[in-house]
Amino acid sequence: MRKKVIIFGAQGALGKQLDVRARSDYDVLTWHKGDIDITDEDLVKKKVAAEMPDIIINAAAYNAVDRCEQDEEEKHQAELINGAAVGFLAQAALAAGALFVHFSTDYVFSGDASEPYQENSEPAPLNVYGQSKLRGEKEIIKLSGRGLQWRLIRTARLFGPPGEGEGAKENFFLALLKLSRRQPEIKVIDREEIGSFTYTVDLAAAVFDLLQSGQGAGIYHLANSGQASWFEAAVHFFRSIGSRVAVLPIRSADYPRPARRPLFSVLANTKLPPVRDWQTALDEYISTLKE
Numbered sequence: 405m406r407k408k409v410i411i412f413g414a415q416g417a418l419g420k421q422l423d424v425r426a427r428s429d430y431d432v433l434t435w436h437k438g439d440i441d442i443t444d445e446d447l448v449k450k451k452v453a454a455e456m457p458d459i460i461i462n463a464a465a466y467n468a469v470d471r472c473e474q475d476e477e478e479k480h481q482a483e484l485i486n487g488a489a490v491g492f493l494a495q496a497a498l499a500a501g502a503l504f505v506h507f508s509t510d511y512v513f514s515g516d517a518s519e520p521y522q523e524n525s526e527p528a529p530l531n532v533y534g535q536s537k538l539r540g541e542k543e544i545i546k547l548s549g550r551g552l553q554w555r556l557i558r559t560a561r562l563f564g565p566p567g568e569g570e571g572a573k574e575n576f577f578l579a580l581l582k583l584s585r586r587q588p589e590i591k592v593i594d595r596e597e598i599g600s601f602t603y604t605v606d607l608a609a610a611v612f613d614l615l616q617s618g619q620g621a622g623i624y625h626l627a628n629s630g631q632a633s634w635f636e637a638a639v640h641f642f643r644s645i646g647s648r649v650a651v652l653p654i655r656s657a658d659y660p661r662p663a664r665r666p667l668f669s670v671l672a673n674t675k676l677p678p679v680r681d682w683q684t685a686l687d688e689y690i691s692t693l694k695e
């Protein structure tokens with residue numbers, strides 16, 4: 405019998421790709437913010453109990469990294485959506501006997517390391533967003549001992565087809581493309597922010613491979629292979645699309661933002677088959693932009 409999957413945050417960038425990927429093998433219910441706000445504990449528990457899914461995937465999140473750093477109400481929202489509400493979903497999954505799949509971020513790490521962060525590396529977030537995502541991780545792990553089946557997937561720097569929700573974030577490459585239509589040169593942060601990049605199409609495929617692999621509960625790191633600064637990724641992007649815009653490397657200090665970012669937050673995937681390199685994935689994404 406086909407398994408029933410509920411995807412929360414189904415209109416987000418990743419949520420959409422998870423939906424596309426799931427449909428061939430699962431019965432999928434897609435719930436977005438208009439259907440259900442994940443911070444509404446009672447409603448979450450009631451709706452999940454009425455469906456009794458086999459799997460719950462949470463792709464909903466608060467992602468405005470800088471906004472929640474400065475504004476108390478936004479900080480509260482981040483803590484609620486990325487923290488407490490993850491607990492509501494995990495509790496609902498436990499009660500239904502469903503597997504709970506959730507996403508976290510490289511921003512749970514401080515960035516002091518010189519080697520890629522492994523799944524069991526110690527988190528120490530530098531900003532409010534990272535702290536809120538770490539709270540969500542803890543909400544899940546707390547229920548592990550009570551029998552929750554869970555897969556916690558840390559990922560980073562998503563790109564791919566945009567989400568549809570009103571708060572859906574524009575990916576870095578589309579933002580660059582827009583800028584390049586307005587200005588002849590673009591300044592991009594270089595060596596002080598090195599990380600992993602992730603094509604949402606590849607991530608969605610890897611998530612369902614993981615679910616079918618028989619690998620157990622735990623934290624997983626999934627991103628495209630390799631590492632790059634924002635500048636290096638921008639250079640690759642413009643070269644691949646054949647743009648003549650000038651890309652100039654800058655320091656973090658030349659582009660001040662409210663939230664501190666880790667200097668080096670590359671994710672090491674030590675548990676799952678490697679995902680193809682980010683350059684190949686980005687070239688495939690670019691080919692979809694030309695269609």
Ligand SMILES: NC(=O)c1ccc[n+]([C@@H]2O[C@H](COP(=O)([O-])OP(=O)(O)OC[C@H]3O[C@@H](n4cnc5c(N)ncnc54)[C@H](OP(=O)(O)O)[C@@H]3O)[C@@H](O)[C@H]2O)c1
Pocket residue numbers: 412413414415416417418419436437438440441442443462463464465466467485507508509510559560561562563567568569570571572573
């Ligand atoms: N984007 C990245 O670069 C990145 C990096 C590392 C980790 N991640 C993680 O990857 C996951 C997917 O991110 P994404 O980029 O796909 O996010 P996204 O495109 O911003 O989508 C998030 C979705 O969550 C929905 N949402 C927000 N608050 C909600 C609430 N209270 N109830 C129900 N739905 C709510 C949003 O709806 P509205 O649009 O209607 O507000 C939006 O559709 C998240 O866990 C994120 O933290 C992302």
